[in-house]
Amino acid sequence: MRDFSRDHRWLSxxxxxxxxxxxxxxxxxxxxxxxxxxxxxxxxPWRDQVAAIGLSSVSRMVKDLELSLSGYCRGGMFTAxxxxxxKLAREDNRRAVExxxxxxxxxxxxxxxxxxxxxxxxxxxxxxxxARGQVVDGIGELLEYxxxxxxxxxIEPLHPMYAADRACVNTMEQALDICDELDPYxxxxxxxxxxxxxxxxxxxxxxxxxxxxxRRLLAFHVCDWLTPTQDLLNDRGMMGDGxxxxxxxxAWVEAQGFAGYSEVEIFSRDNxxxxxxxxxxxxxxxxxxxxx
Amino acid sequence: MRDFSRDHRWLSxxxxxxxxxxxxxxxxxxxxxxxxxxxxxxxxPWRDQVAAIGLSSVSRMVKDLELSLSGYCRGGMFTAxxxxxxKLAREDNRRAVExxxxxxxxxxxxxxxxxxxxxxxxxxxxxxxxARGQVVDGIGELLEYxxxxxxxxxIEPLHPMYAADRACVNTMEQALDICDELDPYxxxxxxxxxxxxxxxxxxxxxxxxxxxxxRRLLAFHVCDWLTPTQDLLNDRGMMGDGxxxxxxxxAWVEAQGFAGYSEVEIFSRDNxxxxxxxxxxxxxxxxxxxxx
Numbered sequence: 001m002r003d004f005s006r007d008h009r010w011l012s013x014x015x016x017x018x019x020x021x022x023x024x025x026x027x028x029x030x031x032x033x034x035x036x037x038x039x040x041x042x043x044x045p046w047r048d049q050v051a052a053i054g055l056s057s058v059s060r061m062v063k064d065l066e067l068s069l070s071g072y073c074r075g076g077m078f079t080a081x082x083x084x085x086x087k088l089a090r091e092d093n094r095r096a097v098e099x100x101x102x103x104x105x106x107x108x109x110x111x112x113x114x115x116x117x118x119x120x121x122x123x124x125x126x127x128x129x130x131a132r133g134q135v136v137d138g139i140g141e142l143l144e145y146x147x148x149x150x151x152x153x154x155i156e157p158l159h160p161m162y163a164a165d166r167a168c169v170n171t172m173e174q175a176l177d178i179c180d181e182l183d184p185y186x187x188x189x190x191x192x193x194x195x196x197x198x199x200x201x202x203x204x205x206x207x208x209x210x211x212x213x214x215r216r217l218l219a220f221h222v223c224d225w226l227t228p229t230q231d232l233l234n235d236r237g238m239m240g241d242g243x244x245x246x247x248x249x250x251a252w253v254e255a256q257g258f259a260g261y262s263e264v265e266i267f268s269r270d271n272x273x274x275x276x277x278x279x280x281x282x283x284x285x286x287x288x289x290x291x292x
Numbered sequence: 293m294r295d296f297s298r299d300h301r302w303l304s305x306x307x308x309x310x311x312x313x314x315x316x317x318x319x320x321x322x323x324x325x326x327x328x329x330x331x332x333x334x335x336x337p338w339r340d341q342v343a344a345i346g347l348s349s350v351s352r353m354v355k356d357l358e359l360s361l362s363g364y365c366r367g368g369m370f371t372a373x374x375x376x377x378x379k380l381a382r383e384d385n386r387r388a389v390e391x392x393x394x395x396x397x398x399x400x401x402x403x404x405x406x407x408x409x410x411x412x413x414x415x416x417x418x419x420x421x422x423a424r425g426q427v428v429d430g431i432g433e434l435l436e437y438x439x440x441x442x443x444x445x446x447i448e449p450l451h452p453m454y455a456a457d458r459a460c461v462n463t464m465e466q467a468l469d470i471c472d473e474l475d476p477y478x479x480x481x482x483x484x485x486x487x488x489x490x491x492x493x494x495x496x497x498x499x500x501x502x503x504x505x506x507r508r509l510l511a512f513h514v515c516d517w518l519t520p521t522q523d524l525l526n527d528r529g530m531m532g533d534g535x536x537x538x539x540x541x542x543a544w545v546e547a548q549g550f551a552g553y554s555e556v557e558i559f560s561r562d563n564x565x566x567x568x569x570x571x572x573x574x575x576x577x578x579x580x581x582x583x584x
Contacts, residue, residue, distance in 0.1 A: 115535055118519040126537040132495065161453045163493035164519050164535045174495045201455035203424065203466045227410045227456050229524055243407055243456045245418040 001251045004262070004292055011288040012042035012070035013281065014221065014265035015049055021277035028053050029061060031277070036065040038281055042261045044071040044109070044219075047096060059102050070261040071154060071193065071219045072096070072105035076167070077113035078138030079131045081124045085116065086134065093142045097151050106260065107154040107218040108146065109193050110139065111167050118165040131168045139190070140182050147189050154218035155179065156193040159201075161232050172199055172208035179216055191216030194253060195265065197223050197236055200244040206252050214257025222246055222292055223266045234269035238283055240291030250292060262292050293543045296554070296584055303580040304334035304362035305573065306513065306557035307341055313569035320345050321353060323569070328357040330573055334553045336363040336401070336511075339388060351394050362553040363446060363485065363511045364388070364397035368459070369405035370430030371423045373416045377408065378426065385434045389443050398552065399446040399510040400438065401485050402431065403459050410457040423460045431482070432474050439481050446510035447471065448485040451493075453524050464491055464500035471508055483508030486545060487557065489515050489528055492536040498544050506549025514538055514584055515558045526561035530575055532583030542584060554584050 004010060015031050028049040035043055043062075050058045062069065075096040080086045100108040112135045115123040139153065146153050155175040158167035169175050175192045183190045192212055199205050209217070224242030229235050239246055250262065264284045266272055272280050296302060307323050320341040327335055335354075342350045354361065367388040372378045392400040404427045407415040431445065438445050447467040450459035461467050467484045475482045484504055491497050501509070516534030521527050531538055542554065556576045558564055564572050 115519075118535060121519055123519060123535045126535050128493070128537075159452060160493040161451065161521070161524075164517055168493075170493055171495065201420070201452040201460075201462055203463065225456055227407075227413055227415060229453070232453075232521055232524065243410060243415045243418050245420075 001254045002259075005289050008039065008285045008288050009041060010261050011040055011285060012044055012261035012263040013040055013284060014044040014073065014263050015046055016073070017264055017266045017272070017284065018277040018280050019046070019049065020273035023274050026277055028058060032061055032065055032067060034277055034281060036067060038285060040281070040285070042068040042070045042263070044069060044073055044263050044265070045103075046073045047099065050099065050103075055099055055102055062103060068261075069103050069105035070263045071107050071109045072100035072103060074109045074111050075142065075153070076111040079113040079116050079134045079168075081116045086138070089138060090141060093138070094145050097142065097146050097149050101149045101151050105151070107152040107191075107193070109154050109156050109219060111156055111158060112139070112169045114163060114165050114168040123164065128163065128168050135168060136178055136181065139178060143182055143190055152188060152218055153190045154193040155190070156195060157198055159198040171202055171204070172212065173204055176208060176211055176216070186213070186215055188215050191218040193219035193221060194249075195221035196244050196246055196249050197221070197225060200225060200249065205249070209252045209256060212256065217253055217256055217258040219263060220250065220253055220258060220260060221263045221265045223264065231269065234267045236266045236268055238266060238272065239264070239287040246292050262288060264288070293546045294551075297581050300331065300577045300580050301333060302553050303332055303577060304336055304553035304555040305332055305576060306336040306365065306555050308338055308365070309556050309558045309564070309576065310569040310572050311338070311341065312565035313572075315566050318569055320350060324353055324357055324359060326569060326573060328359060330577060332573070332577070334360040334362045334555070336361060336365055336555050336557070337395075338365045339391065342391065342395075347391055347394060354395060360553075361395050361397035362555045363399050363401045364392035364395060366401045366403050367434065367445070368403040371405040371408050371426045371460070373408045378430070381405075381430060382433060385430070386437050389434065389438050389441050393441045393443050397443070399444040399483075399485070401446050401448050401511060403448055403450060404431070404461045406455060406457050406460040415456065420455065420460050427460060428470055428473065431470060435474055435482055444480060444510055445482045446485040447482070448487060449490055451490040463494055463496070464504065465496055468500060468503055468508070478505070478507055480507050483510040485511035485513060486541075487513035488536050488538055488541050489513070489517060492517060492541065497541065501544045501548060504548065509545055509548055509550040511555060512542065512545055512550060512552065513555045513557045515556065523561065526559045528558045528560055530558060530564065531556070531579040538584050554580060556580070
């Protein structure tokens with residue numbers, strides 16, 4: 001396992017972590033500059049943050065600052081109630097692949113979607129099996145396109161508490177079953193993003209990380225699970241402040257040959273988003289060295 | 293599958309559902325009487341509610357009102373940081389078995405516990421594997437005792453969002469692995485409590501219900517998953533108000549021969565606990581007939 005205690009060369013910042021600074025929206029250029037200034041070598045930006053500035057500007061900035069993208073957030077949301085909805089999702093996902101390629105991201109992260117309408121508070125139906133079928137179809141179709149762009153797709157299993165509204169792929173095992181089905185020869189074109197927040201509880205986590213193998217471990221995301229957790233979405237903890245044994249999970253991932261970035265992704269409405277981003281980034285660096 | 297649309301003979305009320313009426317604590321005798329008055333034939337009381345009145349009084353009342361217990365809530369919390377803590381848990385669980393037997397409960401429901409201290413906000417360690425080992429040891433020991441009392445133990449896998457603080461058994465597969473280990477011949481002395489709230493998201497749910505088989509399906513709990521869910525613990529929905537396809541899951545359970553009660557267990561601080569219990573019980577009856 002790599003020694004992270006001496007520097008932060010393998011730290012990546014998911015830009016959602018500092019999308020607010022002291023409660024105010026922080027535009028992507030300021031985030032990128034703040035990261036580069038601290039010797040942070042990689043980021044993972046969100047599509048809406050990129051769209052707000054413009055893809056070509058962001059692309060130029062990323063190059064000028066010599067930043068890598070540990071991933072691009074995000075494709076997915078494959079489910080819909082009708083053919084038109086599925087078509088819109090397909091087109092939007094193709095654009096996400098193109099953007100990821102332009103930004104030279106290591107992978108496009110997929111948050112696959114769940115029951116249509118549930119995120120807005122009113123699910124159109126209750127058939128999670130149907131939603132899961134649409135997800136497999138959607139990923140399968142996108143995979144053809146992503147291969148032509150040489151952009152690996154990383155399925156991110158989300159915590160089961162998001163099964164209704166954000167992602168109906170909820171375990172590593174389920175994600176790898178999809179990978180097996182769509183890419184039986186493990187070409188590297190599709191794999192998983194392992195986020196400790198979503199997967200730490202899983203009694204089969206180690207086994208499934210070993211099943212994935214190095215070629216299919218495309219991203220590694222860290223934050224922490226707080227006790228108590230006050231909010232299902234926006235109360236993630238800084239590494240070291242919760243109950244996840246992050247080094248143990250990183251050891252499992254690295255034992256399979258994963259040698260990429262540890263990407264910090266913290267949604268924290270009432271704590272970290274209220275602090276100045278300089279403090280948040282400094283803390284990420286510190287905790288990357290002590291608690292990852 | 294049984295037809296529930298004509299009556300509520302297979303409805304059971306977990307007494308937590310009406311532990312508050314219009315925001316006020318409702319003592320167990322009032323709950324039992326209100327259930328009996330509505331022709332509800334079964335309940336599942338909590339130990340603290342029983343202790344507040346006294347076991348023998350409750351036992352007498354249950355007999356007088358001709359109520360069955362679909363389960364007794366609850367044993368478990370097997371994890372600890374030292375031998376003394378483990379011993380206290382062991383003794384407390386034996387008392388829970390005795391109480392369940394006195395009340396002629398169908399089973400003692402086990403919420404197994406998780407990282408010691410986490411429920412109070414400060415986990416003593418982060419080793420969920422260690423906690424899981426203590427849980428298996430604790431259940432194994434209790435099982436010997438429960439057999440002498442002819443009291444079946446029902447492991448209740450809790451939703452993964454409770455893995456840190458309430459139960460580190462989080463899937464049906466994991467619970468059944470424990471059953472297989474402790475009772476390889478499926479004597480009926482240990483099985484699972486399937487709560488749709490905790491398990492609905494699981495892509496392997498149907499498969500694992502089939503694996504359990506009728507003899508190991510000891511209890512069936514219902515409520516609903518709301519979108520959005522405002523609180524990790526106390527925002528459960530009334531059947532029909534959320535996204536869970538309850539009849540589909542009940543069909544799976546009954547296909548294995550389960551013929552017991554559908555037990556309604558709703559923790560709802562800001563909605564149902566604020567309403568008069570008469571209204572809550574009427575709604576439970578209605579929804580049992582329309583949405584379970």
